[in-house]
Amino acid sequence: MQKEPQLRTSSPEYKVDPFQENVSWTRRKIQLKHFYQRNIVGRIIMYFTQEKTFLLLFFISAFSTFLLIGVNYVLHVTDQLKLWLFRKATDRIIEDFLFFLPISIILSLISTYAASWRRKGVIGSGIPEIKTILGGAIINNWLSFPTLILKLISFLCAYSGGLIIDKVGPYIHMSAIIASLFCGSKLFGQSHWNDDLYLEILSASVSIGLSATFGAPLAGFLFSIELSTTLYKVSSMWQSVFAIMISIVLIEFLGFRSYLVLFTTDFNFLSNFSWKEVFICIIVGFVCGVLGAGFILFTRKIRQFLETLKFKFKSYVLVAIVATLNTAALAFSGLLHYNDQSILDLLFAKHLLRFTNSQVLIIFLVKFVFVAINSILPLSGGIFIPVFISGAAIGRVIGEILSKTFPALGIEPARYALLSAAALTSGVTHSMSTALIILELTHHLPNLIPLLISVIIAIAVSSSFSVSIYDLLVILRELPFLPVLMRRHTHEQTARSLLRNDVPTLVIGETTFRDVQHILQKKQTFPIYPVIQSSETPKLIGVVDSHTLDSALINRAQQWEDILVKSVPSISEDPNKQQRKLNQIKQKLFDKPLKFTSDNLGVIRGQSLLIPVNRAPFQMNSNMLFGRIAFLFFRLNLSSAIVTDKGIYKGIIFQNDILHRY
Numbered sequence: 280m281q282k283e284p285q286l287r288t289s290s291p292e293y294k295v296d297p298f299q300e301n302v303s304w305t306r307r308k309i310q311l312k313h314f315y316q317r318n319i320v321g322r323i324i325m326y327f328t329q330e331k332t333f334l335l336l337f338f339i340s341a342f343s344t345f346l347l348i349g350v351n352y353v354l355h356v357t358d359q360l361k362l363w364l365f366r367k368a369t370d371r372i373i374e375d376f377l378f379f380l381p382i383s384i385i386l387s388l389i390s391t392y393a394a395s396w397r398r399k400g401v402i403g404s405g406i407p408e409i410k411t412i413l414g415g416a417i418i419n420n421w422l423s424f425p426t427l428i429l430k431l432i433s434f435l436c437a438y439s440g441g442l443i444i445d446k447v448g449p450y451i452h453m454s455a456i457i458a459s460l461f462c463g464s465k466l467f468g469q470s471h472w473n474d475d476l477y478l479e480i481l482s483a484s485v486s487i488g489l490s491a492t493f494g495a496p497l498a499g500f501l502f503s504i505e506l507s508t509t510l511y512k513v514s515s516m517w518q519s520v521f522a523i524m525i526s527i528v529l530i531e532f533l534g535f536r537s538y539l540v541l542f543t544t545d546f547n548f549l550s551n552f553s554w555k556e557v558f559i560c561i562i563v564g565f566v567c568g569v570l571g572a573g574f575i576l577f578t579r580k581i582r583q584f585l586e587t588l589k590f591k592f593k594s595y596v597l598v599a600i601v602a603t604l605n606t607a608a609l610a611f612s613g614l615l616h617y618n619d620q621s622i623l624d625l626l627f628a629k630h631l632l633r634f635t636n637s638q639v640l641i642i643f644l645v646k647f648v649f650v651a652i653n654s655i656l657p658l659s660g661g662i663f664i665p666v667f668i669s670g671a672a673i674g675r676v677i678g679e680i681l682s683k684t685f686p687a688l689g690i691e692p693a694r695y696a697l698l699s700a701a702a703l704t705s706g707v708t709h710s711m712s713t714a715l716i717i718l719e720l721t722h723h724l725p726n727l728i729p730l731l732i733s734v735i736i737a738i739a740v741s742s743s744f745s746v747s748i749y750d751l752l753v754i755l756r757e758l759p760f761l762p763v764l765m766r767r768h769t770h771e772q773t774a775r776s777l778l779r780n781d782v783p784t785l786v787i788g789e790t791t792f793r794d795v796q797h798i799l800q801k802k803q804t805f806p807i808y809p810v811i812q813s814s815e816t817p818k819l820i821g822v823v824d825s826h827t828l829d830s831a832l833i834n835r836a837q838q839w840e841d842i843l844v845k846s847v848p849s850i851s852e853d854p855n856k857q858q859r860k861l862n863q864i865k866q867k868l869f870d871k872p873l874k875f876t877s878d879n880l881g882v883i884r885g886q887s888l889l890i891p892v893n894r895a896p897f898q899m900n901s902n903m904l905f906g907r908i909a910f911l912f913f914r915l916n917l918s919s920a921i922v923t924d925k926g927i928y929k930g931i932i933f934q935n936d937i938l939h940r941y
Contacts, residue, residue, distance in 0.1 A: 336518055339461050340487055340525035343454040347491045348535045357439045358618040380606050386440030387602040393433040395657045401429045404448020404661030407752040409455055410506055413478055416759040422459035433659035442605055443649040444660025451488030458484035479515040483522040494539045496523040498715035505710045541720060542623035551725045563695060564702050564733035567670060568740025571706020575745045578651045582755055598656055608645045619664055626671040626696050636676055643672035667704045674699020698733045706737035709747035772905040778922045778930030785810045791870050792835050795828050807919055810892055811928050819928040821892035831890050896921050901929050912937050
């Protein structure tokens with residue numbers, strides 16, 4: 280008799296189920312013990328991973344805060360040095376201009392060289408690129424260590440050279456670089472493997488940058504949400520709050536808050552807000568909304584003008600010219616002797632002491648015009664604080680005029696300087712965080728209602744004319760990001776109004792290789808081509824990309840060359856007959872209809888070439904609304920989508936078609 284096979288429990292390759300009945304109780308207890316030990320170890324590892332996120336956020340927040348404190352200290356020393364030099368040199372306008380002009384030109388050219396040297400990601404504020412990365416796109420070398428060094432050099436030189444730029448954008452960019460470097464380190468490498476966690480850490484670093492700039496934690500948190508634009512994970516909220524808390528605690532503990540405050544004015548003199556002033560707040564919001572839209576339009580026109588210039592080394596020549604004009608404007612307006620903090624302190628004071636209304640208007644024009652010009656040049660800098668000062672200046676003028684025109688209302692010009700500063704900044708950036716910045720820095724809650732009224736109206740008016748300045752820079756720099764919808768009527772558009780029906784279709788049994796050759800030789804080609812069942816009933820079968828069609832044509836041409844090599848005519852054979860035979864073979868090769876397969880690699884069987892077809896492209900109904908289409912393209916990072924109606928092919932929507940709607 281044949282013996283029954285027994286279990287080979289002694290073999291190390293054999294794994295016994297701990298709940299199998301034919302295993303002894305002792306062995307079962309040992310296996311259960313190891314089973315639960317593995318679970319405990321797994322739980323410990325998971326807990327350590329969670330603690331690892333805390334450590335990662337702590338180090339990112341600490342290093343970012345130390346770097347920003349150091350940069351702020353350097354800027355403070357630079358401002359004090361410039362004031363000391365002006366006092367030692369002269370009080371005359373012409374001599375001030377001639378004294379500071381070579382310094383400004385040299386430092387501006389160094390800033391341009393550092394921003395343009397091998398690293399395009401150094402140019403600008405960095406916030407448009409942050410929006411793009413948080414949207415899921417990948418920008419190579421933008422968050423690297425060399426970019427951090429060049430960004431630091433370019434920003435310090437541009438600011439020290441007297442150019443009207445902002446420090447908020449570069450601070451946010453540098454914080455994001457530090458976060459990326461820590462995520463990519465060996466100690467915290469796991470956060471880089473998880474794309475979702477990586478983006479959450481980057482979002483937290485954005486809040487660190489703004490909070491450390493102004494010492495406004497709530498505004499920094501709100502700005503990180505607004506920068507995510509479309510989708511923000513509520514579950515990651517604690518990460519931003521924790522990072523902000525560490526940053527603010529370090530700033531307060533080290534005693535560097537005085538270097539970070541935007542202005543030092545005490546607003547206890549302001550009375551409670553009167554509802555009689557609501558109409559004035561509406562006017563301020565409307566004016567700032569129009570000015571914000573005008574600023575964005577002015578920036579676009581400057582970019583179009585610079586693109587028309589056709590001379591060599593135009594970047595460096597332009598920067599030198601702009602630095603000269605910038606210095607001249609500051610010198611002849613008397614602003615060389617004031618930094619941003621002192622200007623805001625004077626504009627927010629109870630009484631306008633050192634400036635007249637005409638001088639305040641000059642401050643508005645100088646800041647408004649030159650920050651728009653500098654935002655387009657190859658420099659490292661943003662627009663936030665200069666636009667904030669421009670808003671404060673125009674609001675102060677409005678307040679002074681109203682207080683003298685209607686003295687019975689008891690209008691306080693400083694209040695409208697605050698409201699206008701927040702409203703104009705919101706009108707340019709389309710963000711609500713400026714209202715929180717004002718509230719956190721002034722500690723004056725009665726301003727909440729007028730702030731919200733002015734800011735919301737400014738955003739509504741500006742949004743009706745254009746996108747935000749950050750979305751405009753995204754479009755001008757051709758970054759792979761879909762900005763928020765610009766006009767309300769776009770929500771009523773459907774896929775039927777967006778699709779393109781000029782894309783050639785491949786018909787099964789009808790389209791030949793010669794037809795494909797004509798399609799690919801056209802001036803306008805497309806990345807994919809739809810495959811339909813027939814011309815009468817265009818039921819969608821799938822799509823074929825253009826590279827696959829190119830490869831198919833190359834293979835067919837190779838077959839034709841092989842036939843020509845093999846068909847060398849003999850002496851006795853009629854040449855005309857041989858040529859007719861070759862023409863028949865060529866016609867058979869190139870006039871033969873395409874054959875398709877679901878195999879991704881394709882199959883070659885004799886002279887038959889089976890072209891691989893993607894039978895599951897992304898499809899959408901022709902009645903889908905534009906807002907949902909833009910959301911799907913943004914979240915799924917789609918390059919194209921097929922529009923169908925009950926399986927019948929209607930057209931294709933490409934990502935560029937979405938962008939052209941803004």
